[in-house]
Amino acid sequence: MTTPSFQLTTLSQSSLQDYVDCAQRFKLRYLDRLSYPALETEPTLENEKHQQEGEYFHRLVQQHLIGIPAEQIARFANTPNLGRWWENFQNAKELTGLRGRDRSGLYPEATLSAPLGKYRLLAKYDLIAIENGKALIYDWKTYRRRPRDEWLSARMQTRVYRALLVNAGAHWNNGRAFEPEQIEMIYWFADFPNEPARFAYTSAQFKRDWELLTKLADEIDSAASYPLTEDRQKCLYCTYRSYCERGIRAGDMDQAEAEMEAESLFDINFEQIGEIAF
Numbered sequence: 001m002t003t004p005s006f007q008l009t010t011l012s013q014s015s016l017q018d019y020v021d022c023a024q025r026f027k028l029r030y031l032d033r034l035s036y037p038a039l040e041t042e043p044t045l046e047n048e049k050h051q052q053e054g055e056y057f058h059r060l061v062q063q064h065l066i067g068i069p070a071e072q073i074a075r076f077a078n079t080p081n082l083g084r085w086w087e088n089f090q091n092a093k094e095l096t097g098l099r100g101r102d103r104s105g106l107y108p109e110a111t112l113s114a115p116l117g118k119y120r121l122l123a124k125y126d127l128i129a130i131e132n133g134k135a136l137i138y139d140w141k142t143y144r145r146r147p148r149d150e151w152l153s154a155r156m157q158t159r160v161y162r163a164l165l166v167n168a169g170a171h172w173n174n175g176r177a178f179e180p181e182q183i184e185m186i187y188w189f190a191d192f193p194n195e196p197a198r199f200a201y202t203s204a205q206f207k208r209d210w211e212l213l214t215k216l217a218d219e220i221d222s223a224a225s226y227p228l229t230e231d232r233q234k235c236l237y238c239t240y241r242s243y244c245e246r247g248i249r250a251g252d253m254d255q256a257e258a259e260m261e262a263e264s265l266f267d268i269n270f271e272q273i274g275e276i277a278f
């Protein structure tokens with residue numbers, strides 16, 4: 001076991017998810033900062049393009065939310081995926097309230113952080129919308145499949161984003177921390193525009209989440225070893241599988257679900273951009 005080269009100061013939903021999924025992946029990615037030795041999925045080019053389009057779609061929505069007219073944005077939605085996602089964004093019934101309102105109370109690409117044990121917990125939100133005493137967290141997903149609500153509910157992103165808004169969002173609530181009951185998280189799927197996943201929040205869930213996050217931060221701080229996951233399914237799409245001698249060829253993305261693990265790895269880039277810039 002080599003000594004980690006980097007002193008980690010921040011944690012995010014991505015790094016915590018990696019830690020929960022596989023402590024070794026966490027170490028390689030965040031402590032050793034090992035660059036990607038293997039491609040995540042096959043077919044490679046198609047997935048890379050999908051990922052880039054997903055990032056671009058986020059930019060288009062962000063530009064629109066800060067006031068660029070939809071007609072102007074539409075000109076840039078110039079691939080089949082982007083065109084479809086943008087049209088879905090424009091027409092989704094679920095987003096009517098967002099589109100038809102003025103921009104005050106909309107905070108696209110907001111970054112929040114708060115102390116968590118010896119670290120700072122950091123999150124970059126696609127959009128936080130404050131309306132009628134509620135704080136709605138929106139997250140845009142360009143997944144090819146609509147994941148199960150149970151899977152999303154257990155993700156670190158769902159836990160971190162809501163809990164951190166309670167602990168660090170007071171400036172949007174007249175200086176008082178939001179009650180968990182004021183918060184809701186909404187995943188909107190660009191390819192499934194009328195099937196968003198909504199997760200309300202309660203004080204009991206917040207307590208459970210923050211205790212878990214604190215426990216994970218303490219564990220990470222005192223970790224003496226970073227075992228490889230026993231769930232080899234998680235290695236199928238992992239970039240480090242050749243390093244860990246858990247296969248060279250990637251799993252085929254079209255192969256059944258193999259869970260949403262592979263798709264969710266695409267989210268990492270946004271988080272890492274946030275972590276580096278912060």
Ligand code: SF4
Nearest residue numbers: 022228235238241244
């Ligand atoms: S290949 Fe498997 S064991 Fe190695 S880091 Fe990835 S998930 Fe963990």
